[in-house]
Amino acid sequence: MESGSVLLSTACCAPAFYFSRILFHDKVYLEQHEHFIKQTYRNRYTILSPNGPVDLVIPVEHGRSPQMKIRDVRIAYQTEWQRIHWRTIRTAYNNSPFFSYYEDEIESFYLKKQKFLFDFNLAYLETILSLLEMRKEILFTLNFEEVPEPFDNLREVISPKRKCTAWSPEYVHQSYTQVFHDKFDFIPGLSILDLLFNEGPVARAKL
Numbered sequence: 001m002e003s004g005s006v007l008l009s010t011a012c013c014a015p016a017f018y019f020s021r022i023l024f025h026d027k028v029y030l031e032q033h034e035h036f037i038k039q040t041y042r043n044r045y046t047i048l049s050p051n052g053p054v055d056l057v058i059p060v061e062h063g064r065s066p067q068m069k070i071r072d073v074r075i076a077y078q079t080e081w082q083r084i085h086w087r088t089i090r091t092a093y094n095n096s097p098f099f100s101y102y103e104d105e106i107e108s109f110y111l112k113k114q115k116f117l118f119d120f121n122l123a124y125l126e127t128i129l130s131l132l133e134m135r136k137e138i139l140f141t142l143n144f145e146e147v148p149e150p151f152d153n154l155r156e157v158i159s160p161k162r163k164c165t166a167w168s169p170e171y172v173h174q175s176y177t178q179v180f181h182d183k184f185d186f187i188p189g190l191s192i193l194d195l196l197f198n199e200g201p202v203a204r205a206k207l
Contacts, residue, residue, distance in 0.1 A: 005151035007031060007141070008158070010070055010121045012058060013045035013191040017167055018158050019132065020207040028136055031155050032118065033144040036060070036073045040159055043117055045191040048178055049092045053187060055160075056085045060117060071118045086110035089193065096179050098200035102131060106193070128192055132204045164189030174206040 006025040010032075011018060018041070022028050036042065043058040059076040086107060093099045105127055114120035122138065129136055141147060145155070158167055165173070165188070173188035176199050195203045 005029060005147055005149055007145065007147055007151050007153045007155055009034065009037075009040070009042055009155045010118050011041040011045075011158070012043060012117075012121050012124060013128070013193050014041050014125075014158065015046075015164065015189050016192055016195050016207055017164065017171060017173070017189070019128070019134070019192055020171070021152075021154060021158075022129070022136055023134055023204070023207050025152070027139060027149070027151075029139045029141055029147050029151065030122070031145065032069065032071045032140045033146075034070050034155070036068060036070050036117075039161065042070065042121070044160065045193070046160065046189070047089060047092050047191050048180060048184070048187060048194055049088065050180060050183075052184065053190065054088065054092075056088060057081075058085075058117065058120070071116065073117045074115055075113070075117050075120060077113060082110040082113075093179060093193070093197040096197040099197045101200060102196060105131060128196070131196060132192075132207075134204065176206055 003026050005027040006021050007029045008018065008021065008031070010030050043060060044055050046053050046055050059079060059081055061074040061076045089106070109120070109124055114123065125138065145153065175186040176195065178184070178186060178194065178198055195206055199206055
């Protein structure tokens with residue numbers, strides 16, 4: 001079992017591996033001084049739809065400076081992305097064993113508007129940690145990649161640009177029964193929502 005500190009990027013509904021790093025480290029830091037990076041889990045997550053994996057992307061406002069810190073990136077609401085995301089999630093998981101059990105807490109993030117992406121992700125993260133019964137204090141970097149003790153830097157490791165099996169060679173992505181198991185073999189690396197809706201109270205044990 002790992003210990004010590006870990007540095008992670010902010011993420012929306014990150015994969016189970018992200019939460020396993022939170023579980024197995026004593027201290028968890030989020031990088032708040034980096035610049036926004038496109039096509040990462042900072043503003044996207046992957047769920048399993050009837051047609052296979054689908055990426056849900058949170059749009060951010062255009063015209064941001066390349067030097068803008070992630071904490072200052074604003075969510076865009078020109079499109080009804082919240083309605084689209086929730087409809088897609090509901091279609092995918094309405095028949096999962098624990099969807100109704102967690103529905104109200106998760107739906108709340110698609111009913112109210114947060115101004116900043118970092119704040120949205122943090123609130124979502126804290127809610128999921130609570131649902132998983134993981135009591136962890138989330139800390140923040142003092143400056144870019146500045147943490148007051150030795151740490152594992154996974155800021156760029158957990159990325160949709162890399163196969164999930166490459167995130168950590170020794171980590172075993174525990175299988176479980178997914179909603180569309182009759183259509184697809186087990187698909188690892190999906191959003192924590194997939195694990196939560198399918199496994200419920202035992203989801204933490206799969207981390």
